[in-house]
Amino acid sequence: MTVRWGVIGPGRIADKVVADFGHVPGAELVAVASRSAERGAAFAQRHGIARVHESYRAIIDDPGVDVVYVATPHPQHRGIALAALNAGTAVLVEKAFTVSSVGTREVAAAARGTGVFAMEAMWTRFFPAVVRMRDLIADGAIGDVRSVQADLGVRNQSGPDDRFYSAELGGGALFDLGVYVVSFAQMILGSPSEVSAHGTLAETGVDVEESILLGYPDGRSAALYCSLQCATPGAARVVGTEGWIEVPPRFHHPDRILLHRHGAEPEEIGAPALGxxxxxxxxxxxxxxxxxEPESAVMPLSDTIAVQDVMAAVADRLGMVPVEGPATLE
Ligand SMILES: NC(=O)c1ccc[n+]([C@@H]2O[C@H](COP(=O)([O-])OP(=O)(O)OC[C@H]3O[C@@H](n4cnc5c(N)ncnc54)[C@H](OP(=O)(O)O)[C@@H]3O)[C@@H](O)[C@H]2O)c1
Incomplete structure (x- = not known):
């Protein structure tokens, strides 16, 4: 069977992602949808895509499309994903999945109710280096895992017009960068019982930077940092009773890990990615x-919900009020 893909929102990330389809057996990129006929046509020409739709509704209703990759700003994910799932079209939804626990639960409920596949595009979880790290942890290579540390910061100097600083477009560090450190901690430690956060907000009301401390009932913890104004290494570390694993910069798309077993020389484990x-x-x-199958076991909807709940708690601690998009197509 060939799985026929469509793209919704041909912006910056969509250009990069679709270039990797050459490494995906059994997939064919057949259509793109843009709110602008020119943008859609230009994207289709760059990537050799046969059909251009001038509305998101049209690609969802295209019987020749099995799954849509949703690459719009995050608040717009909710209405698009709900429309697609209710029409029987599968979705791969960019991170952040939505900007609210309510929105994410609605989309997950629609996927489960219809039995149509849905997944958050948290690409980090699928990297061979991350898969290797999880196998080592499961095999007890670093003993009992007690702590996760991760940072991800960029020096973003875009103007207030850019989606990064717009509340209506899901701006701020949390939904673009914080989602990576929170998801990484969730993948290793699960859902925390306590969430603390300290940071700053921009004039537009979105968060510029914050430190996040996640606590677990048995004393395990995660110390995380994200920033839109300070460039940081972008490293992660998982600490256990018998050693630690380092995911060198940038941890959200790694090509290697370093295993430090207690009392032994560090081992570098290379695991390059495709494309x-x-x-x-x-x-x-x-x-x-x-x-x-309706879900991925590597990035299940339950994990996406757990990550969204942590981000909602962080937003609350910072005094940020995320602006969720509509539940219907605009
Ligand atoms: N996985 C990764 O590495 C990665 C990296 C960067 C971004 N992302 C995620 O990908 C999503 C898009 O990010 P991006 O940087 O590609 O954004 P972008 O360059 O601004 O593109 C977003 C696209 O969404 C469409 N869109 C729909 N409603 C819109 C609205 N109200 N305002 C603006 N655009 C709207 C536009 O396409 P049309 O108008 O042509 O339809 C636009 O080209 C975000 O959720 C972001 O977090 C993921």
Missing amino acids: AGYAHELIEVTERIAAG
């Missing part, structure tokens, strides 16, 4: 849909 690294999540979605 620009997006291929692995595309392969996962293509394979799950071809197999008729």
Whole structure:
């Protein structure tokens, strides 16, 4: 079976992601939808895509499209994903999945109710280096895991017009960068019982930077940092009773890890990614849909909900009020 893909929102990230389809067996990129006929046509020409739709509704209703990759700003994910799932079209939704726990739960409920595949495009989880790290942790290579530390900061100097600083477009550090450190901690430690956060807000009301401390009932913890104004290494570390694993910069798309077993020399484990690294999540979605499965075991909807709940708590601690998009197509 060939899984036929469409793209919604041909912006910056969509350009990068679709370039990796050459590494995805059993997938064909057949259509793109843009609110602008010119943008859609230019994207289709750059990537050799046959059909251009001039509305998001049209690509969702295209019977020749099995799954849409949703690459609009985050608040717009909710209405698009709900419309697609209710029409029987599978979705791969960019991170952040939505900007609210309510929005994320609605989309997850629609996927579960319809039995149509849905997944958050948290590409980090599918990198061979991350898969290797999880296997080592499961095998007890660093003993009992007690702590996760991760940072991700960029020096973003875009103007207030850019989506990064616009509340209506889901701006701020949390939903663009914080989602990576929170998701990484959630992947290793699960859902925290306590969330603390301290940071600053921009004049537009979105968060510029923050430190996040996650606490677990048995004393485990995660110390995380994200920033839109300070460049940081972008490293992660998982600490256990028998050693630690380092995910060197940038941890959200790594090509290697370093295993430090207590009392031994560090071992560097190389695990290069295919293409620009997006291929692995595309392969996962293509394979799950071809197999008729409604979710990914690597990035299940329950984990996406757990991550969204932590981000909601962080926003609350910072005094930020995320502006969720409508539940219907605009
Ligand atoms: N996985 C990754 O590495 C990664 C990296 C960067 C971004 N992302 C995620 O990808 C999503 C898009 O980010 P981006 O940087 O590609 O954004 P972008 O360059 O601004 O593109 C977003 C696209 O969404 C469409 N859109 C729909 N409603 C819109 C609205 N109200 N305002 C503006 N655009 C709207 C536009 O396409 P049309 O108007 O042509 O339809 C636009 O080209 C975000 O959720 C972001 O977090 C992921």
